[in-house]
Amino acid sequence: MISICTWNIRGLNDPSKVTEVRRVVNTHNIKVIAILETRVKSGKYTAVLNKFGRQWSWDNNYSCSDNGRIWIGWIPGSVTIKVKHTHEQYIYCAVHNQKGDFEFFFTAIYGLHTIQDRKKLWDELRALNASIGNVPWILSGDFNTMLGIHDRVNGAPVTLAEIKDFSDVVDQCLLSELKSSGHFFSWHKGGDGNKTASRIDRCLGNAEWMSQKGAVYTEYLNPGLSDHSPILITCLAEEKGGGRPFKFLNYLANHVEFMPAVECCWKQDCKGTAIFSVWSRLKLIKNKLKKIDHRDFQGIHDRIEQARQQLEVVQAQLQCQVADSSLLVQEQECSATLRKWLKLE
Incomplete structure (x- = not known):
């Protein structure tokens, strides 16, 4: 559906x-x-x-x-x-x-x-x-x-x-x-x-x-x-459709090492046709960015999901305990944590 x-x-x-x-x-x-x-x-x-x-x-x-x-x-x-x-x-x-x-x-x-x-x-x-x-x-x-x-x-x-x-x-x-x-x-x-x-x-x-x-x-x-x-x-009722399109997550573009990494890889001497040269440099950039991602952002989506689940648990408890001051504080803290991780996505 x-x-x-x-x-x-x-x-x-x-x-x-x-x-x-x-x-x-x-x-x-x-x-x-x-x-x-x-x-x-x-x-x-x-x-x-x-x-x-x-x-x-x-x-x-x-x-x-x-x-x-x-x-x-x-x-x-x-x-x-x-x-x-x-x-x-x-x-x-x-x-x-x-x-x-x-x-x-x-x-x-x-x-x-x-x-x-x-x-x-x-x-x-x-x-x-x-x-x-x-x-x-x-x-x-x-x-x-x-x-x-x-x-x-x-x-x-x-x-x-x-x-x-x-x-x-x-x-x-x-x-x-x-x-x-x-x-x-x-x-x-x-x-x-x-x-x-x-x-x-x-x-x-x-x-x-x-x-x-x-x-x-x-x-x-x-x-x-x-x-x-x-x-x-x-x-x-849901109709059958095609697959989901590729999604590019751009949080790496804000990383301090992003532009230096791109410039370094793009200056490499790659032999072959023009299109092969472009493809080779893009592959170098991908590998470099994967290392940065693994080093600094590993598990970011898990962290986002964990923060989201914590917020949902607290909000679910608030259904029955609307005026519980401790839960209200937890809700604010969980919301702030989720916002922090979402800014990196």
């Missing part, structure tokens, strides 16, 4: 967060991703996108929001997506699988922060629901509000005023929350014993979706370097 993911990454200018998004994408075979709250200015949009690879197609809502709060990306060889409408609080699109025998509508949500601003979102969702008809529809992302009074801990009690508008839309549009596993509280704030946690990220489906794909579930993954959990929706 291939998956869809929505994730409020809380800023994508940090290279470590780009690396983490790519890891989640590769680990879970994600072919459609909505990245929320990127905080990337439009002038840097292309530069950041290039870090995800050329196989992705992208759309965004910069035309409605200066900060481009929502990016949606997909791999055209696996799915076909047609963006039908963009808004400052959502992107609405039609999704077809590769065979073209299954279609549904998908709306990536990023709700604004005030009750008044979100009223525009609720009105828009009502209008979308009226236009969709009998086609399956899922809505996923950060609604920035809760649906029930038990959806927040360690903060101010949830009031009816906070949840009324959202609850009304869910009832009026006959939406249901998809079955889920993993974290219940999808967002957290604070790093001490008074840490607030709430469930403001959700995935909902209309009656047609629940009728046709009711067995589909969502998984709330560990938040990693964000303060929001990614929502993983596994809903499309």
Whole structure:
């Protein structure tokens, strides 16, 4: 199966967060991703996108929001997506699988922060629901509000005023929350014993979706370097494809010995045709860099994975012990360690 993911990454200018998004994408075979709250200015949009690879197609809502709060990306060889409408609080699109025998509508949500601003979102969702008809529809992302009074801990009690508008839309549009596993509280704030946690990220489906794909579930993954959990929706059959392309890891380019090694090897006298001479020098460079890598970076990927696993263990424990101050300190330490090793990748 291939998956869809929505994730409020809380800023994508940090290279470590780009690396983490790519890891989640590769680990879970994600072919459609909505990245929320990127905080990337439009002038840097292309530069950041290039870090995800050329196989992705992208759309965004910069035309409605200066900060481009929502990016949606997909791999055209696996799915076909047609963006039908963009808004400052959502992107609405039609999704077809590769065979073209299954279609549904998908709306990536990023709700604004005030009750008044979100009223525009609720009105828009009502209008979308009226236009969709009998086609399956899922809505996923950060609604920035809760649906029930038990959806927040360690903060101010949830009031009816906070949840009324959202609850009304869910009832009026006959939406249901998809079955889920993993974290219940999808967002957290604070790093001490008074840490607030709430469930403001959700995935909902209309009656047609629940009728046709009711067995589909969502998984709330560990938040990693964000303060929001990614929502993983596994809903499309995977098509067979080719092998993975070669990946060049460029952390060696920042090593102090990198340029001297390249210059030394390139000055070597290699007899033969021009192409053979180039090939021979490249082989010398490869061998030299392998020695540097073995000496200074051996096991870097194991160290990254170990740091990542330690962070996941602590965050998993926090599901049951949200206010444990020692675990919160451990989470910060594990996060800092992971960032340190990711900078070398």
